[in-house]
Amino acid sequence: MNYLTASLKLFGRCKVQRKLCNNTYLIRRSPEEIAVRLHSTDVITFHSDGQIDIATGGWDTVTTKDRINSYCAVRVWSEHGCMFASHNGQEIAFSGSARITSDGKLIGKDAAAKRKEIQEEINERNRPRNRARYWVNKARDGRPYKGTVESILQESNATVRLAKMRCYGIDRFFIEAKPKIIHEQAGYQLLELPIDAGLRKIRALKMACSTTGAVYINTVPEHLRDVPSALDWMFDTRDYLGSISQQT
Numbered sequence: 001m002n003y004l005t006a007s008l009k010l011f012g013r014c015k016v017q018r019k020l021c022n023n024t025y026l027i028r029r030s031p032e033e034i035a036v037r038l039h040s041t042d043v044i045t046f047h048s049d050g051q052i053d054i055a056t057g058g059w060d061t062v063t064t065k066d067r068i069n070s071y072c073a074v075r076v077w078s079e080h081g082c083m084f085a086s087h088n089g090q091e092i093a094f095s096g097s098a099r100i101t102s103d104g105k106l107i108g109k110d111a112a113a114k115r116k117e118i119q120e121e122i123n124e125r126n127r128p129r130n131r132a133r134y135w136v137n138k139a140r141d142g143r144p145y146k147g148t149v150e151s152i153l154q155e156s157n158a159t160v161r162l163a164k165m166r167c168y169g170i171d172r173f174f175i176e177a178k179p180k181i182i183h184e185q186a187g188y189q190l191l192e193l194p195i196d197a198g199l200r201k202i203r204a205l206k207m208a209c210s211t212t213g214a215v216y217i218n219t220v221p222e223h224l225r226d227v228p229s230a231l232d233w234m235f236d237t238r239d240y241l242g243s244i245s246q247q248t
Helices: 003-009 062-071 111-140 149-153 158-168 170-176 227-235 240-247
Strands: 017-021 024-030 033-038 041-047 052-055 075-079 082-087 090-094 097-100 180-185 188-196 200-208 215-220
Touching: 003 024, 003 033, 003 041, 024 041, 033 062, 041 062, 062 075, 082 111, 090 097, 090 111, 111 158, 149 158, 149 170, 158 170, 170 200, 170 215, 180 227, 188 227, 200 227, 215 227, 227 240
Parallel strands: none
Antiparallel strands: 017 024, 024 033, 033 041, 041 052, 052 097, 075 082, 082 090, 180 188, 188 200, 200 215
């Protein structure tokens, strides 16, 4: 549709306004302008000199794009939340409005530059996620971490910090990080170590083999507050210490 074909639709009783489809009207704004209005927004404005303005009015919806595509020679679509338009082989990015000049030129921001800008934003947004994924995979594959306990504790990303701990070795990490002893009983120790600027903590049960002297560390849920509850959780039983004492 252009100004001429739009003007031909406005005649007789509908010389000022004609309904096109649901919530969409063709309206003569002045002798030189005819608009396609969706709700309260002129999504297309045809000018008598051949210029065409398209606008979303901030409503970048499927319906808005459909009306522009249906009643104008320009095609519009969205990519990653940004509006693009094409006409006669030209492509632009626009923020809510664009214009086709009388000689058919589509005016707006360079589409390639906008896509590059969008990709940079996506990469920046995904960088922490990709870094966390790298360390999680490294921990899963058992590759060692050559850093220090201090560098692990200073890591700002909680997922990366935990993955580094696993690469370093949970047992070794807890022994070298000098954790706080929450509770001690029957040779067992319930340890606590802050891992998130003092807000989040990780707890583990430390056990030493009386025969070999080997030390074992097993992480337990943060809500456990004493050795008996930690042992019961680990072995999925009740009164583990009591049953062991009876056996001995």
